[in-house]
Amino acid sequence: MDSKQLLETCVKLAKEKKANALISLEIGEISLIGDYFLLMSAGNTRMAKAICDYLEEGSKSLGFAPLRIEGYQDARWILLDFGPLIVHIFQEEERQYYNLERLWGDAPAVNY
Numbered sequence: 001m002d003s004k005q006l007l008e009t010c011v012k013l014a015k016e017k018k019a020n021a022l023i024s025l026e027i028g029e030i031s032l033i034g035d036y037f038l039l040m041s042a043g044n045t046r047m048a049k050a051i052c053d054y055l056e057e058g059s060k061s062l063g064f065a066p067l068r069i070e071g072y073q074d075a076r077w078i079l080l081d082f083g084p085l086i087v088h089i090f091q092e093e094e095r096q097y098y099n100l101e102r103l104w105g106d107a108p109a110v111n112y
Contacts, residue, residue, distance in 0.1 A: 014055065023111050025104050030107055046075075051089050067081045
């Protein structure tokens with residue numbers, strides 16, 4: 001599965017679990033850390049964990065899995081590292097504070 005297909009699959013899974021404000025940033029041309037960021041918001045800690053669990057289980061069932069998951073315990077900002085795709089699940093306060101959309105403003109963005 002290439003990085004674009006991986007992104008599209010994670011977008012679909014996140015939407016199924018009612019993630020909000022999904023945006024992908026194509027960072028491959030401006031960074032070596034990956035091809036895409038996928039940013040999304042969750043309404044609370046329970047929802048953030050549920051989205052993370054759903055992405056992890058859904059991806060495993062399709063033959064790929066995150067290499068690493070960070071921030072799950074506090075669930076204010078959860079990061080799933082799929083290699084070429086890095087998924088960020090934010091609670092709204094953290095998303096506004098860190099504002100990755102502005103920080104990576106040179107990257108082409110797609111709203112879902």
